[in-house]
Amino acid sequence: MGWDWQLLLDLTLQSFGYWWVIIPATILGIVVGALPGFNAQNTLIILLPLTLTMEVSLALTFMIAVYCASHLGGGIPSILLNIPGNGGAAATCIDGYPMTKKGLGQQALVLSFVASVWGGLIATLLTIAALPILAQIGLYMRSVEMVVVILFGLTLIAVIAARDMLKGLIAGAFGLLIGIIGTDHIYSTPRATFGFLELYDGVPLVPVLIGLFAISEALIMIEEEMIVGEGGRAHSHAVRWEDTVDGLKMSLARWWQITWTGLVGLIIGIIPGAGASIASFVAYQQSRLFSKTPHLYGKGHPEGVIAPESANNGVTSGTLVPMMAIGVPGGSTAAVMMIVVQYHGIVLGPRLFSERPDLAYGVFVAMAVCYILMILTILPLARYMSRVVLIPVKYLVPLITVLTIVAAFAEREYVFDMGLALIFGVIGYIAHKTQFHVTSILIGVILGPLFEQYLLRSLRLSQGDPLILLSSTIGNVLWVLLVVSLLLPLWRDWQQRKQEADAKFGGEA
Amino acid sequence: MSDLSSRPGGKPSLGADLVIPGLGVGLAVYFFITVDELPWEAKANALAIGGLLLLLVAVFAVRIAIKVARGEATLGFEKLFDQPSAQRKRLWLLASLIGFIALLPWLGFTPSLFLGMLASMLVMGVREPKPLIGTALGVAAACYLMFIALLDTNFPRGPVEALLAPLFGG
Known part of the structure; x- marks a missing residue:
């Protein structure tokens, strides 16, 4: 299987034709990315009533533009205020803010913009080149392998993204159990529906998403008067965009560093649950390791801004790879996109490449086009960026809660779903406060019905013998990896405790 | 933090x-x-x-x-249960959102949304009448135009929607 050049050309032209959606979505994405505590998935959730009514390729282009731009926008408050707009921009603070303190804030912003766009674009083009191979991977996945893939994906999210592996696993299993509420696939008997007819078709995804992310975040936001403190507000009034050309020159001189750190982001992005936070720190560390001037890192070094920002955007295409190739979302924003696509009756996974190649390839082509249009949009907007953090929480919280509850109605048009969003908002709030990973719960809910379908298919093939789950070579390799990924953190903890104990014992001796 | x-x-x-x-x-x-x-x-x-x-x-x-x-x-x-003042706000906010959902079938979409926004902002401490009423009215009007007039969704209709129907449709 090779590339269909005609299809790629058509998709590129189609994506450029969506400029009128991409440019406003880019501006929106940059604004929400720059707003700490707010992110792409929350914005996409609020805008669900809009995206659900759009034609699917247009909706995907819109969501991708918001997603990519929000990753870029996250670096703005990191550089100007030392407050990361999102987890992926946390590493940018290390050198971005010292650059601002040296009076090089504008150069740091331009470095961040160019690194984000170039890193994101290179990673996307590489993904498009590798898509024919990635599409083949999906064809080797039968029901047995898919059961293991789903469990492996949830385990990886728990191990990598959650602070506490056991809590991450509990969250994932809790999500899976919620995901299989409803009638069973064969006898249509209701299970765990609490007597609600509205739950016979299963737990609707949009209210779960809204509750776990948007409402729970708003309930936490209540604790603050403003998103940023007084110092941050003063900074956001003082920003300027002089020396932009100087920043561009700095960026162009470091094109190779932008390229390889973008690829680090792509590779890490493909791993479910790894995401931008991990990618940006790994890229920062690797960049420092291979730098000729490692002693300048942490003191306002341009390379220290480039590496995390490029990786942060390299992640964007990587996160979508498992979703498109095997139907398992790599992160929460991918999960929102998956919900919108499923709403249009399209099943993501290996068959998508043969049944809807326009969508399978179109997503990444649209992403590449978004990055090209983004650089033209972002530079003139630079000086206004930091002002978004000035919106008081007392207006933000009512807007977020009321508008997202309205959005919960959109999927099925049941008032019941609005109440369900509130319930999941409270669950999400408790999960946030007690560090149970909400993304694990959400991905569990999304994958629950799929898990049930694949497990049931496998068991029916084997006439109820669960050993069929150990009958496939690919499946067995994944089982081993799953066990290793569970044991490795435990072993590392044990080693660390042993070293600490040895050090203590040595000190006392 | x-x-x-x-x-x-x-x-x-x-x-x-x-x-x-x-x-x-x-x-x-x-x-x-x-x-x-x-x-x-x-x-x-x-x-x-x-x-x-x-x-x-x-x-x-x-x-x-x-x-x-x-x-x-x-x-x-x-x-x-840390920060008792935030806890009170949180509980009242949840109560106002439950009120919004409960009122929806009775009053219709637009007035319930207006009251829901108003109550939520009061809970959050907005006291100045202009931004309080202006924001609630603005959100309710924008949502009416988008969801009822433009998208024709099945949100419950009430007297306000019936009154506005000849002007905007929906």
Whole structure:
């Protein structure tokens, strides 16, 4: 299987034709990315009533533009205020803010913009080149392998993204159990529906998403008067965009560093649950390791801004790879996109490449086009960026809660779903406060019905013998990896405790 | 951000950490009851996932019990109930949102949304009449135009929607 050049050309032209959606979505994405505590998935959730009514390729282009731009926008408050707009921009603070303190804030912003766009674009083009191979991977996945893939994906999210592996696993299993509420696939008997007819078709995804992310975040936001403190507000009034050309020159001189750190982001992005936070720190560390001037890192070094920002955007295409190739979302924003696509009756996974190649390839082509249009949009907007953090929480919280509850109605048009969003908002709030990973719960809910379908298919093939789950070579390799990924953190903890104990014992001796 | 998991100078309070596992156990047990008499195909998943969840929660509970027994932690709920003023706001905000949903079938979409926004902003401490009424009215009007007039969604209609229907449709 090779590339269909005609299809790629058509998709590129189609994506450029969506400029009128991409440019406003880019501006929106940059604004929400720059707003700490707010992110792409929350914005996409609020805008669900809009995206659900759009034609699917247009909706995907819109969501991708918001997603990519929000990753870029996250670096703005990191550089100007030392407050990361999102987890992926946390590493940018290390050198971005010292650059601002040296009076090089504008150069740091331009470095961040160019690194984000170039890193994101290179990673996307590489993904498009590798898509024919990635599409083949999906064809080797039968029901047995898919059961293991789903469990492996949830385990990886728990191990990598959650602070506490056991809590991450509990969250994932809790999500899976919620995901299989409803009638069973064969006898249509209701299970765990609490007597609600509205739950016979299963737990609707949009209210779960809204509750776990948007409402729970708003309930936490209540604790603050403003998103940023007084110092941050003063900074956001003082920003300027002089020396932009100087920043561009700095960026162009470091094109190779932008390229390889973008690829680090792509590779890490493909791993479910790894995401931008991990990618940006790994890229920062690797960049420092291979730098000729490692002693300048942490003191306002341009390379220290480039590496995390490029990786942060390299992640964007990587996160979508498992979703498109095997139907398992790599992160929460991918999960929102998956919900919108499923709403249009399209099943993501290996068959998508043969049944809807326009969508399978179109997503990444649209992403590449978004990055090209983004650089033209972002530079003139630079000086206004930091002002978004000035919106008081007392207006933000009512807007977020009321508008997202309205959005919960959109999927099925049941008032019941609005109440369900509130319930999941409270669950999400408790999960946030007690560090149970909400993304694990959400991905569990999304994958629950799929898990049930694949497990049931496998068991029916084997006439109820669960050993069929150990009958496939690919499946067995994944089982081993799953066990290793569970044991490795435990072993590392044990080693660390042993070293600490040895050090203590040595000190006392 | 301060560490919410413990009181200053005190032991970490882990009681709140048991809420999500407790909900999980409750759901798993309820699931087992509802699938008890069903054929194996209908209950295989519930038993597999529910069983896995119960196992994980048991390990988690043992971990907490060991910490509490060693005197390294308490079973308090401070994580969920810190900052009493924020807690009050949170509960009133939830009450106003429940009120909004409850009023929806009776008053219709637009006035309920207006009242819901108004109540939420009052809870959050907005007192100046101009931004209070202006924002609530603006949001209600924008949502009316988008969801009723433009998208023609099935949000419950009331007297306001009936009054505006000849002007904007929907």
